[in-house]
Amino acid sequence: MFDENEIVNRILKNDLRAFELLVNQYEKLVFFVIHRLVQDRQNKEDICQEVFIKIHHSLPSFRFQSKLSTWIARIAYLTAVNYVKSTQRKSPYEYPENIDKYYFTDDNPERVLIKKNTAVYVNYLIEQMPHQYKTVLTLYHLNEFSLTEIKEITGIPEGTVKSYLFRARKLLKEKLEKDLKEENTWKS
């Protein structure tokens, strides 16, 4: 049983074994956020390591005012956003200023190849979405945070989080339906 109070207190007493337990407990949470927001495949593990080193460094300022997972997710989110900002010029995708006007562009050969596995294809589509959509989808569906917790993590108002979530899911659903229809037409 993972007791966050005990683990945090042990880490504050310089117990590195306790820190390793914390990393084991939250590595998936951090990885999901970094994986979805950072395009650079090579650096994902390094960025995850940096997040945990930041967590160790900032732990003395953690006052248990929120859940430890929310606090960790916020550090991961901010690290990812800073990384994305610093490498923005390298991003292969361009987004409209108002992300409500975002839509998926046409197929390319890579997309056609991975369509067969829905989960992989959905991940591929999410990769191209604006980071607000990626964030809310990841935090809600993969990390299972509530809308209030997502607001705490990202600083985005709860209503906006909800609308991003609905719109992102609707876009994905429509894209999947359109692809399925096209595939059926092509087969017949």
Next chain:
Amino acid sequence: MEELKDDELQELLGRGSISRNNKLSEKEADDLLSYQNLFRALETEPLPGLPFSFASNVKRKLQERLNRKSDIRFNVMAVTIFMLSLVLGYGLLQLISQTTADLVLNIIFKFKWILFGVICLFFCLLEIDQRLIKREY
């Protein structure tokens, strides 16, 4: 109207309060199926994930940083103690015998570059030693 239906379906699916008993039109049932598939896909963990050794890698990296920090603290302290002991030694010598103190100071000035070099060499060796020796964690 259709937008509202989409939102409602998502909301119901999110809350898990939709069942086969709900009376749905054909279009709504199709939409529901699409959303159920999408939700399943969204909950699938991305692969490949982090390596199994990730936690121990982070621990090792952190240990290295902590050691580096403590080495720097040690080096700064060593330099400070060395300088203070020189000043203290000279001060004590002044109290015991001013002539000897002046003589020592003259010798120090005469060989200042050699002394400076020896001190620098000592701290360089200390630094190299700290960087090269791998600790066992």
